[in-house]
Amino acid sequence: MQAGKPILYSYFRSSCSWRVRIALALKGIDHEMITINLIKDGGQQLAIIEYLEETRPTPRLLPQDPKKRASVRMISDLIASGIQPVQNLSILEQVGQEKQLTWAQNVITSGFTALEQILQSTAGRCCVGDEVSMADLCLVPQVANAERFKVDLTAYPTISRINKTLLSLEAFQVSHPCRQPDTPAELRA
């Protein structure tokens, strides 16, 4: 660790890694990346994002108001605990090839139906109001997962709209799975 820069261990396709990549990009935190071929997803990326927020506070990833912070965390946890871990690589391997697609679709559909409802009361341009927050960092990678598993997103207009808005932002683009050091040639942007 000669440079003393933060080192991110990342897998191009991991939605958890992508959340952290977005955070680092938004906060302009120079870092090194070590790519790993994913075996196990720890799901502890929200702890990393909260640490970045506390030690590099601008731009904000959590609103100041505690009630809005609660909304941001609730949405983030809904995705990071309620959806993603139940359809990650390791689980799908155990579910077996035959049932994988249906399993993943059910998990995501179930979670997105709940999320779409919650967003009715929290969303502005972003998941909570008009500022990008940790919830948005969780949303975009999960939508990408949904697309991979061919979930019909027309049932989730608010999720789709917010996803589209966020994908136009630079931090979400530079961190995108299709532009990583370990992105395979056939998936590269």
Next chain:
Amino acid sequence: MTESGKPILYSYFRSSCSWRVRIALALKGIDHEMITINLIKDGGQQFSKEFQALNPMKQVPVLKIDGITIGQSLAIIEYLEETRPTPRLLPQDPKKRASVRMISDLIASGIQPVQNLSILEQVGQEKQLTWAQNVITSGFTALEQILQSTAGRCCVGDEVSMADLCLVPQVANAERFKVDLTAYPTISRINKTLLSLEAFQVSHPCRQPDTPAELRA
């Protein structure tokens, strides 16, 4: 909304996620009312229209407090921490806070959701036990290792934190699924220490309003 204006916790005695919040409320001395939601009876009371309107995820715990409704146990606990800061459930130092959150996430994202009631029902009766055991064993092996560098009397140092609130209910789950805990001496030691504390006892599944008679302490 109650006449008293007290917070309302929607809880199931056996839900490890509900237990986390019950401990937090006990530790912080927050007077509240409890509405119990039976996850099994009547096809699962969490699926009722009323409850779904309250929490679209159809899960417990849910806390109604200060005019808002919060789902997701860690989001609830962080809100309690920010609005009722004493006693602390997160250390002051950002690096120690990161350890607390990492351990909490490991349990709350990495273990519990993958062995909850809903998932086990999909896995099917035949495979349920092995599935749950594998999930917990895998997670506890990682956790035991992490605790080597973070633990004192508790998960992170010597003060009770959000990580401990996640640990104890997960150990209870492990016991229910007959996971051999001798492989996890640090987890076991911390669990034993915490279970002797009042907040962990009053909130215990065996002492809740909806605890069935045969499981009551």
